Amino acid sequence: MCKVQEKEEKTSGDSLKNSTASNLPLGQVKGRVVTQVLACLVASLGNLSATAVYGWTAATLPSMEEDPDLVMDTADIAWIASIISIGCVIGSIFAGKATDWIGRRTMLLVMAPILSGGWVIVAVAPNIAIVLLGRIICGISTAFVFSALSVYCAEVPEGRLRGRLGLIPSLFMTSGVVLSYIAGVFFSWRISCYICLAPLILMFLLLWAVPESPYWYLLKGRKDGCEASLRWLRGQNYDFSADVAEMEAKIKSVGNKVEYQELWKPRTRKPLLLSLFVATLQQFTPGNILISYAGLIFISAGVENHRMAILISGFLQILFTLLSVLTVDCVGRRPLLILSTFITGIAAICLALYYLLTEVLGIYCPLWIPIVSVLTAVSGYCIGCRTVPPLFAVELFNTTIRSTASSVYLFYNRLLAFAISQVYPFYNEAYGAHVVFFTFGGLSIVSCLVAFFVIPETKGKTLEQIQEHFESQKKGKPNSIHPSSEVSADTSSGNIL
Known part of the structure; x- marks a missing residue:
């Protein structure tokens, strides 16, 4: 080992002893940031169109009700809003294994034209039945996009960047909802479909320039592809030998044959339950309802300029999602989830009190109350409940099971979303x-x-360190993720890693 490397090792070792802020392996220089950011940004473009599918009804349902070519009742409205979740549930059954089979990046390339086709069917639909056909195709496609994208953006970045870059899909998710709001407010519901599918074309063209996930290459036994991908992502001067060795050791220890029963084995059972809990937490807030039915909710509350209220809601969603992306690696996942559920819950109760006073008791209340309540609820939702669960759910699992676990998480999440959207x-x-x-x-x-007591903190840890933590717990061994630092297993404080 050269003197420069020895010096770097010593410096890194001292840093770990004095601070837990750095989690880079000893002797490792930091990788190039710009290419890691670029890869996540390009892949996430598909999320603009995929999540526009979910926000599209907020601005278009009122105008669809006014369309003389369409006859809609309460059941039709419920199905238009919720059928995408049924499609996503169906797609999620196959998404995980398909993503492991053809690759994360390749899956995004395959889904781009299929999702575009769903949007076009909705745009040209002569009746509600064809609208529902296009919507369910969009829903099925989004399952594959969400599964591939969440895994890709968790596997591409270094541990020190994974929180921020892993939330880029969530930022684009919010932006996709806002894109659908803008398209629905300023254009007819048919033209809005073409606007919402445009980002897919851009993603399809640019995605050829970025590499496949290095984890996927190694999972397929293609070490040369893994090294080429890491070289593109981290830079020519980055020594990725330690990364590859750690990834190979982890794959060897868990095997590369993926079965669903693997999720219930001791080393993955707790991560599975935690991922399902954060999915439940996300759907138990009123965030998705307020986003999907925003236009109808503002109208029912008596807001005259509901289109402007929808646009303001959209821009606040972007602002608070961006705030979440910028703070997640500093504040952590757990505090954002706790804060998010608290704010959203209080805002929903305030909105309920407004409806109780005005509609049930006949007491006048100013219109700013429902507007502020809805805007506060969606802002609180975006700061944690919208952004953190997808990232958190894929961080918890080992490489060979990650895509399968992501599809199970997505299946459960969308099943809950369908039930809530359909019943509302x-x-x-x-x-x-x-x-x-x-x-x-x-x-x-x-x-x-509940989140206060059970959610662990994963910020700043490599994927291998997180996996090693859960495996060491099941073996009854002391946690050796950071030998040079104190590690607590107190889940009530959330600092189990």
Whole structure:
């Protein structure tokens, strides 16, 4: 070993002893940032179109109700909003293994024209039945996009960057919702479909320039491809030998044959339960309802300029998602989730009180109350509940099971989303908006309390370190992730890593 490397090792060792801020392996220089950012940005372009599918109904449902060519009742509205989740549930059954088979990047390339086709079918639909056909094709496609993208953006960055870069898909997710808002407010619902599919074309063209995940290459036994990918991502001067050795050792220890029963083995059971909990936490908040049905909710609350309120809601979503992306590696995943559920729950309860006073008791309340309540709820939702769960769910699993675990998480998440989106219009019609938002507000507060006690913190840790933690717990061994630092297993404080 040369003197320069010895000096770097000593410096890194001292840094680990004096601070837990750095988690780079000893002797390792930092990789090039710009190419890692570029890869995640290009891949995430598909999320603009994929999540526009979910936000599209917020601005277009009111105009679709006014379209003389369409006849819609409560059931039609519920199905238009929720059928994408059924499509996503169907797609998620196959998404994980398909992503492991052909690759994360390749899956995005394959799905781009299929998702575009779904948008076109909706745009030219002569009736509700064809609209639903296009929407379910979009839903199936989004399952593959979400699964491949979340894994890709977790595997491409170094540990020190994974929090911020791993949340880029969430930033583009929010931006996709806002894109659908803008398209729906300023254009007809048919033209808005073409606007929403445009990012897919850009992603398809640019994705040829970025590499496949290095983890996937190694999973397929292609060490040369793994090294070439790391060289492109980290830079020519980056010594990735330690990274490759650690990845190879992990794959060898867990094997590369993936079966669903692997998820219930001792080393993956707790990560699975945690990932399903954060999916539940995300859906128990009213965030998705407020995003998908924003236009109808503002109208029911008496907001005259509901289109402007929708646009303001969209831009606040971008702002707070960006805030989440910028702070997640400093603040951590757990605090953002706790804060998010608390804010969203309180805002939902305030909105419920407004409906109770005005619709049930007949007491006048100023219109700024529902506007502020909805805007606060969606902002709080975006700072944690929208952004953190997808990243957190893929961080917890080892390389060989990560795509499969992601598809299971997505299946469960979208099944809950479908149930809530499908039930909401009928629940609202039968019991009133005040009952709906008291229910969601209460569930959010309960989720906040449970999250405080069970959610661990993963910020700054490499994927291998996270896996080693759960495996060492099951073996009854002391946690040796950071031999030079104190490691707590106190989940009540959230600092189990």
